[in-house]
Amino acid sequence: MVREQYTTVTQDIDLDRTENKYVYKIGIYGWRKRCIYLFILLLIIILIVNFALTVWILKVMWFSPSGMGHLLVTQNGLRLEGESEFLFPLYAKEVHSREDSSLLLHSPQNVTINARNDTENVTGRLTVGPTDVETHGQHFKLNSNRGKMLFSADETEVVIGSDKLRITGPEGAIFEHSVETPLVRAETFKQLRLESPTRSLSMDAPNGVQIKAQTGGIEGSSQMDVLLHTIEGMIMLDAETVRLPKLPLGKQDGSGDLQKLYEVCVCPDGKIYSAAANVRSMCQKYNHICH
Template sequence: MVREQYTTATEGTHIERPENQYVYKIGIYGWRKRCLYLFVLLLLIILLVNFALTIWILRVMWFSPTGMGHLRVTQDGLRLEGESEFLFPLYAKEIHSRMDSSLLLQSTQNVTVNARNTDGDVTGRLKVGPKIVEVQSQQFQINSKDGKPLFTVDEKKAVVGTDKLRITGPEGALFEHSVETPLVRADSFQDLRLESPTRSLSMDAPKGVHIKAHAGKIEALSQSDIIFHSRDGTLVLDAETVCLPKLIPETSGPGSSSQRLYEICVCLDGKLYLSVAGTSTTCHENSQICL
């Protein structure tokens, strides 16, 4: 750009033009101008490429005003349709499936659900592995649909809150220590068996132990002694017939070989034996078996 100087003159005046006229050039010329145009062209190309990539990402990721792809933003939170894969931890307050489908959590290794406090420490953990399901918590509890506790486990005890606990295994239930229960009953038309293969079996109750068989018999087998002990009461055998087939009979009396009636005698140590019945007791006569 050339800056020129103009002078005005009136008639009758003569103004001499200066011999030296100064010309000032304003603007960018030469290689600077070409670099500027090239830089502007490069910015325009980058802008077009970024715009095209943005359109491509929006198209591929299925962005919409309501969400992205299968992910929808609703008033209640986020709604995810179809299968999704999470490469990093997922933090959520509540996760539930649709009303017409189930919720599936799947992993090639294990599925771990952690509960943390305000300090970030893990207070509860549920880990589902390929061979074991592990729960780490101060208390584990299973509730019914109405909120009733069905099964509760803590460091001290396990509580079954159902009305009936049923063991369906063919070998029954194995208890390594004591069991406290108000009732032990078998299924209908099945036998109830209490067994201790290598140790003793003891049943204690402050107000008595009741053993009932309404449609069968009661059988007690032991390798050593069977002891019925009553501290404050008596031992009553109330039945139409009481049979003791393996008691030792005392047959030393005369005519005892043809005698079929016996009476039960008790030694001082509690041993029972049979003695041939007579018109009066014969226990003293045959008490030598207690020696």
């Protein structure tokens, strides 16, 4: 509080001294002053609480110059130590585990991996569910460690690039349509059987079909007819013994009964029958079998 007095004094003229008393109060007083002090005290308390919370968050989240807790920032990207849980989608260019441990993706429902293009459209998808594994894409390819293609599939064909395809199921393999392969072979000491229960079985090759059994026999059976057809070549039965046990047998004469010799006759329509052998051919005698 300042009190100013203005006094006019003259040397020549003696006037009566007049005193004007004016008091000016500068500052904030009363309840306004108390409110300001209370507000400043509240700001200090809030500042201290914020500083304490910041220190607590830094301590709880394990913030450090190299990262946050198990999340470390390296030159190659981000590194997570231990188990990590993601509540929302994760976008990354590359995800790999440590050299001394495996990478485990765990989910109570499905694990889905999507590949997107520049327009954010899904071009490939891999879904691992509790009961099945699904993949969606234009082309599926499986390679070995050396880069050799083992399996490839698309809308037009499926290619198996391994040297051998082994099917160990007791029922074998079922193909609804044609199969193209250079070799069909059974496992060692096992039988090879090609069967068509309700339709026909056809084997075609431009340079010939070879059926070979190393130590056993070859058996072919059919409910209806077995046809051996060639266009330009011939059908050759080359064996030490060729037997046709169920051929129709013509009437035998005395010589045939004694010698037990028979000749094979062929009808014009291709039917084969047997007749008792004689000095001359007996096929003409028993050609009634052809009718």
